Amino acid sequence: MPDYQAPLRDLRFVMDEMFDYPAHYARLPNGEDADPDTVAAILEEGARFSREILLPLNQSGDQEGCTWEGGEVKAPKGFREAYQQYVEGGWPGLSADPEYGGQGLPPSLAMILSEMICASNLAWGMYPGLSHGAADALRHHGTEEQKRTYLTRLIEGTWTGTMCLTEPHCGTDLGLIKTRAVPQDDGSFEISGTKIFISAGEHDLAENIVHLVLAKLPDAPQGSKGISLFVVPKFLPGADGEVGERNGVVCGSLEHKMGIHGNATCVMNFDAAKGFLVGAPNKGLACMFTMMNDARIGVGIQGLGLMEASFQNSLAYARDRLQMRALSGPKASDKPADPIIVHPDVRRMLLTQKAFAEGGRMLVLYAAQLVDVVASGEEGHERADELLGFLTPIVKAFLTEVGFESTNEGVQVFGGHGFIQEWGMEQRVRDSRITRLYEGTTGIQALDLLGRKVLMSQGESLKLFTKEVHKFCQAEADNEALKGFIEPLAKLNAEWGELTMSIGMKAMEDREEVGAASVDYLMYSGYVTLAYLFARAVKCARHALSASPSDAAFYHAKIQTAQFYFARILPRTRAHAMMIQAGAESLMAVSEGDFGLGFEI
């Protein structure tokens, strides 16, 4: 039976020692509520809830899946009860606006909890998870009445939300959507069309479901400039705000998927459903990005949670499983063989998992502070917003790419047993596979990073970050404690800018150069970003060690993990840099018809 414990010690290190969250919270307008004791209590209670309530439903939910009958969907056994406990605990409104019933704590706290939830039970976590995006869209673009009606319920958790974007013929290219919205005399709209891949589109966890739906008005311009956003509730709210008449939106079927079986992925049929415009007509895409950016970071956190969970279980197995003797001689002579953690290649796999999980946590908590500042609207929020925009595709795509690698290393540590469902390791692989795809594939994130964020800002958004790295490297250049870290980091940081320039130059001749470099550029960016964060972690760990703490072993392991990262992971940047420089030529040479000449008759 797989286990999971929230990494509270590591969280404390990153929050308190690296990024000084206590001071950060104290600076925020609502920060006095996020005092260290409250934060600690929330994290501990979140850890308990994740482990005791959600984790036990993870494997059973995967095996049972969701069931559909006549448009009604049942989530796996126990999911509904767990959700009720979640609502009773007040979790849905943790970081939400007090004006609409939320507790008003900084968004970063909800993000930290999200890691624990996703690590315990991703499929379950997506039910409340999707509500966040819907709530965000309403908070930013909804009318006061819409907020009172829908947002309060989403924050309460008695209703859940969805994002209805994708249609059978379009996912990335939302300009192609066909769902129609016809204005009615009462100011509402009749929404008709089919949406697919709607996570938590229908279920039995909450009394109502609030769909945020992209659709086209009759006179809408072509393409993505003609998309509007509507709120379409499953049950129309009555005059009293309670659940009223059933609306014309029905789940037509459930998708059969590789993973996240416990979450209902729905085909949603809108048949003259009553909807209400959110935001301005034809401005739906901008509203959608409000949901999307939040969701993208959320998916990165899913990658993080899954790799931590996988790591913890492969570590336990590697300590327990006896197989072969160490090449340098027996280590457990009293046993018939050594535990496999003695073997260097097993350690390579475990350390890869450990480094990505800890590095990913630093990245998420770095980004989470920016989210707090942006949400606060306080001084520095514009810079934070730009930096966050730059980091969002990295958080999303890099953490899900290495997350998938990492859950696969978890399987590999188990050998053949990793392939067997009972151990729970293969479920993490299947669940993590979707994170590379939804809310924009890795390829789409890479275009967002390189094309929209970096090149369209003339490199300014990149510089916001590389300047910070540069300053750090300069300040620590002579710090003996950081020997072996600063020099390679400074080199990579400089190269990052040079590669960007070189792509930018080529792209002026041929726009395809952007797409050709994009994924390698994103991965390169991710590796360098983690290198910077690990160097900062080493600085903090060395500092802590200078006071001879009782838990010195934790800090030594942190430094050793950073050393592993620099020695055995960071060299991947060499390959990515060369591939970026190789350009588009070899990608564009083969003509479309010639790809299949080896097998097409």
Add this chain to the structure above:
Amino acid sequence: MPDYQAPLRDLRFVMDEMFDYPAHYARLPNGEDADPDTVAAILEEGARFSREILLPLNQSGDQEGCTWEGGEVKAPKGFREAYQQYVEGGWPGLSADPEYGGQGLPPSLAMILSEMICASNLAWGMYPGLSHGAADALRHHGTEEQKRTYLTRLIEGTWTGTMCLTEPHCGTDLGLIKTRAVPQDDGSFEISGTKIFISAGEHDLAENIVHLVLAKLPDAPQGSKGISLFVVPKFLPGADGEVGERNGVVCGSLEHKMGIHGNATCVMNFDAAKGFLVGAPNKGLACMFTMMNDARIGVGIQGLGLMEASFQNSLAYARDRLQMRALSGPKASDKPADPIIVHPDVRRMLLTQKAFAEGGRMLVLYAAQLVDVVASGEEGHERADELLGFLTPIVKAFLTEVGFESTNEGVQVFGGHGFIQEWGMEQRVRDSRITRLYEGTTGIQALDLLGRKVLMSQGESLKLFTKEVHKFCQAEADNEALKGFIEPLAKLNAEWGELTMSIGMKAMEDREEVGAASVDYLMYSGYVTLAYLFARAVKCARHALSASPSDAAFYHAKIQTAQFYFARILPRTRAHAMMIQAGAESLMAVSEGDFGLGFEI
């Protein structure tokens, strides 16, 4: 519905134009039967059988899985009938010894067919596939009576075989096995114990199952030197050789797995089952390696088949799916969007799949010629055997590692649809996941390559190959047609030797350096091996083009694929070389107890 066509054109290129299979077959003792017309007829019929009989059962087999009732196992619907057609077609004995009913064609032909079978339906292919290893062990180590009784039936296909090695507490470390063999007065043995992960251990495809079982004699030495091999039939053969009394070996349960659902992975309980010694007492491990080497190459071919199948379907989807416009301007102005094959990053994924499938095919067909020569016992068989021993872990581990990457790229090309079962892309990922694990994980293959094959031969086995590469590079150094290929290949080939030397030196100080470098060394070796083969492919393609053939496009695409491989895949060697050089230090530093300090309370 996923499709698959055997890549006959590409096979012909590699067989006829690159490796001159016609001349190769003509040199073999039994080669006159493998004339070009016969070979072509076999490949075409194999292609038809795979596509028409096996492919339609692939998804249904995955969804239905196997069923267990009271020790009896049923394979998915249609599997039994397909197997009967396979037997009626004479396929099981294609490359088997005519002395025992086989057709005596070179083993390479069975390997080539195996690619098609695995590409169509891996789970089905494992039922006949496991028989090969069992037949091989009996042919090399069985008595004449054992061959007449069992081998003839395996070759006929009316009986199938298994390899019973793994036990709950040991997979890699077979010295730990507990299954016992007690000698009986009639010269037989009573076998008792539990074996797990037994592929095709019980099923309804054939009338009898021949288990090759590792067990320990009462007086056996400790460890792997005390293992003996036994043949244990499900039904004891009667005096007439027909199926007789039921033996004491029963399937206790089926494993629930991530993939290959259509194949029965069995827990096999041996309860005083009657068995017969194969080979000498306590020499079972050597017998087992006879099965194992064959099986390892077989698993590499599985990786190849799965990536070809995935590639063909992602290519079709990329041509069909309309989404976004090319960054450089619309390519299909008559359509609402461009087919996604216009996007450079989609092409990167498709070309990655194409390059690995074509490169993998070259590697398999290169190795297959060695298999033929070894099997023939003719001149050169010793060199061929050593070279094959060197290449076997590369074929197994490299092709399954990049095979898994490649099936995942296939999912990625499909975006969210790739995660949905109906498209068949995620099944390829799940099925290919096992190939990195069974018959020795990638880590075990890497130790075999670096430790046993390369370092224990003082680098001689490596030199057999690198000398060949070196000669090729020297001969083609001034060949304008190979510009851009020879120089990087020659550099890598030299570096390969230097890296080996450097690991060897370090390993003299610390044996853990071998394990620390092994997987990166294996991957490095794989990439360089494919670079050599692609360079040879370019030479052949250029030669063919000089005659202005009607299918010039095929040769151009081949050269372009090689260019892509050199530009966008081969740079990965830079990362692996650096990781090899980084050594064991960062892997061994963290002490076992400190790995979990971030979450352990």
